[in-house]
Amino acid sequence: MAEKDKFDEFLDEVEQDIRQAKFKRLWDKYGKLTSSALTVVLVVLAGYSLWSNYQAREIERQADYYIKAQTYLEQGDTTKALALLKELSSGHKTYATFAKFSEASILAAPGDKKDIDKALSLYQEIADDSRLELVWRDTATLQFISLSFEKDPKQAEALLTKIEPLCAAGRPLQALALEQKGVILYLLGKKAEAAEVFVQIVQLSGVPEGVKIRAQTMAQQISSES
Template sequence: MSDIFHEVEEDLRRERMKKAWDRYGIYVLGAAVLIVLVTAGWRGYEAWRVSSERAAGETYIEVLDQVQGAGTESTAQALEQYADSAPAGYAMLAKFRAATAFADLGNTDQAVTLLNEIADERDNLAIYRDLARIRLAQIYLNNSDPSSAKAAIGPIAQDAGNAYTLTAQELMGLAAYMENNVPEARRWFTSLQDAALSTQAAKQRARLMLALLTQISGAGDTASAGESAAQETN
């Protein structure tokens, strides 16, 4: 008797499954096909991405080989043109190299443009954006533009956790020195000299600059005293 009930139960189960399949089977098949297509598409995209990056890397090396030591405007332009169509990482590297090449050739406007593009690109890692700002400050100082240099790296110099803080502080000190702002220059170089993480070379440069600032300040005080004495004599 129990076997009859068991067979009836099995028949009812198969009937329910058949009805469910008739109603939802097309959706199950569609979902399975979609999973296969998505998986295949993702694998295809990954293969394309790896292939594209490998090709971009090979092209970058070829460009570097072509411009190595050439030192002409066309070599810098070649790097810039490569950056226009390269993947983000290689494009950033090419812009750094092109900016250096343009700066060496005296075309600082184009160098500044490229470095600003790197600094302003939010997809670039912060450490690379800050490095671009450091390089900008160096170019500005080389072109006797201390105010622009300070604007580029001021926040970095104030950020104790930034990887380029000490470099920025040294550049800020040089900018203040170029502006004849002795107190500000002394403040930056003193900070650099006293920083626990400063290298010995950086500390030595800071001490030299502080000694120079002391001489300048002393010479200024002597000149002021001489002027005052001359006025009293007259």
């Protein structure tokens, strides 16, 4: 099934479930914070997993905790937010994973709580958890690669090796993985190889429109530079 079709299927499931008041509060609160394609993937899958495997009372309690943590973040109180997220990380599998992603995001951001090594450790922990759906693990791997490259561009070749399996046909985030691969190649000065990757993205079926537009733009940019 194409990536877009998978996303649409997940969204249909979520739209039915968020009519429940408790999860709608979480969706409304967290939806305001979405800022990237990867975050959208996390939100959609969180809703799908929660409402297909939920344990009502515990999930309701953890929903309250998560909303409270996001409120602290909006208020700039990262200390209290991190404390709640760490507590959630040992709870229900979906919320535990969601909390780890959020904690890693805070630790990777500029500020007095910045700790890139800890953020990388959390992303790797998620990626290595065989109990999780592949899309969660691939999302964590992509975040790990992006942050690792930001920390030390000299790791680029090793990171390209790490991202290669995610670029294979059938992987849930193939287009996003290819996009990241193309960006790394471009920043390394390997423009011809980067262009091939971006053209490959454009030619894939079912690619999210935003990803395809960015790939077309990059391919055109590289062509104009040659």
